[in-house]
Amino acid sequence: MKILFAPMEGVAHYQYRSAQIACFRPADEYFLPFISPRNNTFSHRELQDVLPENNLGAPAIPQLLANDSKCFLWAAGELAQMGYREVNLNLGCPSGTVVSKHKGAGQLADVTALKEFLTEIFLHCPLSISLKTRLGMKDPGEFEPLLQLYSQFPLARLIVHPRVREDYYREPVRMEGFRQALAQIQGTLCYNGDLFTAQRLHDFQDEWPQVQQVMCGRGFLLHPGLMELWDGTGTETPERLRQFHDRLMENYQRDIGNATFVLCKMKEVWTWLGVGQNVSAKAMKRIRKADGYSRYNEAVAGAFEEMGG
Numbered sequence: 001m002k003i004l005f006a007p008m009e010g011v012a013h014y015q016y017r018s019a020q021i022a023c024f025r026p027a028d029e030y031f032l033p034f035i036s037p038r039n040n041t042f043s044h045r046e047l048q049d050v051l052p053e054n055n056l057g058a059p060a061i062p063q064l065l066a067n068d069s070k071c072f073l074w075a076a077g078e079l080a081q082m083g084y085r086e087v088n089l090n091l092g093c094p095s096g097t098v099v100s101k102h103k104g105a106g107q108l109a110d111v112t113a114l115k116e117f118l119t120e121i122f123l124h125c126p127l128s129i130s131l132k133t134r135l136g137m138k139d140p141g142e143f144e145p146l147l148q149l150y151s152q153f154p155l156a157r158l159i160v161h162p163r164v165r166e167d168y169y170r171e172p173v174r175m176e177g178f179r180q181a182l183a184q185i186q187g188t189l190c191y192n193g194d195l196f197t198a199q200r201l202h203d204f205q206d207e208w209p210q211v212q213q214v215m216c217g218r219g220f221l222l223h224p225g226l227m228e229l230w231d232g233t234g235t236e237t238p239e240r241l242r243q244f245h246d247r248l249m250e251n252y253q254r255d256i257g258n259a260t261f262v263l264c265k266m267k268e269v270w271t272w273l274g275v276g277q278n279v280s281a282k283a284m285k286r287i288r289k290a291d292g293y294s295r296y297n298e299a300v301a302g303a304f305e306e307m308g309g
């Protein structure tokens with residue numbers, strides 16, 4: 001079974017991915033956080049994240065958030081010139097600001113418009129296209145016509161996150177939706193949702209032996225060593241987590257510079273890492289409250305000490 005690293009905007013940018021790749025067994029493929037091109041341009045931040053020189057060490061697949069075929073095709077053309085072979089379309093983002101523009105999960109509400117859009121991009125795109133979809137906006141019954149639509153296109157793969165938009169990331173996954181996709185989709189189908197630990201990955205494999213690809217997002221944020229925990233080749237020792245932490249911080253310091261912003265990024269990483277590693281509420285509070293590198297470093301040393309490092 002292949003394990004794919006999920007796109008996670010705001011968290012898993014190249015500074016994060018490259019630190020994870022350097023310190024732990026890499027995932028099989030990395031889906032990059034969405035880029036949302038406007039007026040035929042990428043922002044500086046978007047460009048940095050997709051540049052091949054910032055994506056060494058593991059296969060990377062860029063993702064687009066777009067409902068305008070010209071805009072999508074322009075961006076795909078740029079990505080093709082960079083050497084990419086596959087582009088992923090985001091049909092799942094539940095955020096209000098995205099959905100209100102009929103993008104992400106918002107595109108699932110109008111199957112006719114989505115058909116027009118997909119027809120156009122599949123006709124002219126220089127890259128193969130994969131889709132990352134939810135079951136619908138409000139009701140899992142919306143998935144049937146969507147699956148019928150997806151079956152009409154030569155998808156590189158279909159990644160299914162079996163929740164509707166209104167479930168956000170909180171409500172339980174709806175496995176009957178995934179089962180439906182399995183019955184109807186001929187090509188590669190990838191499951192995504194709530195596979196947070198090695199144990200859950202093993203349980204999933206036992207229950208769905210026919211599924212060849214799964215995508216993990218928050219699991220990697222909780223456990224950057226998830227690949228090794230899953231295949232049994234390594235563990236997340238405090239020393240390795242410390243190495244990962246230091247590498248990540250160096251990457252942010254190099255690219256962001258400003259200490260307040262760097263610490264803001266690091267504290268966000270800790271909100272996940274702290275849960276995954278059972279860091280005490282007291283140690284987490286010290287990290288959260290730390291202003292300046294010196295207090296932050298002391299707080300982090302305390303957290304690693306707690307882990308036994």
Ligand SMILES: Cc1cc2nc3c(=O)[nH]c(=O)nc-3n(C[C@H](O)[C@H](O)[C@H](O)COP(=O)(O)O)c2cc1C
Pocket residue numbers: 006007008009010011032033034063090092093132161169192193194195196215216217218219
């Ligand atoms: C902080 C964060 C950012 C995300 N950004 C994206 C994104 O850019 N594109 C996307 O398709 N999904 C995005 N997602 C959704 C994840 O890719 C994934 O579908 C979701 O977290 C469910 O998988 P998981 O249970 O393994 O985390 C994001 C999720 C989180 C938590």
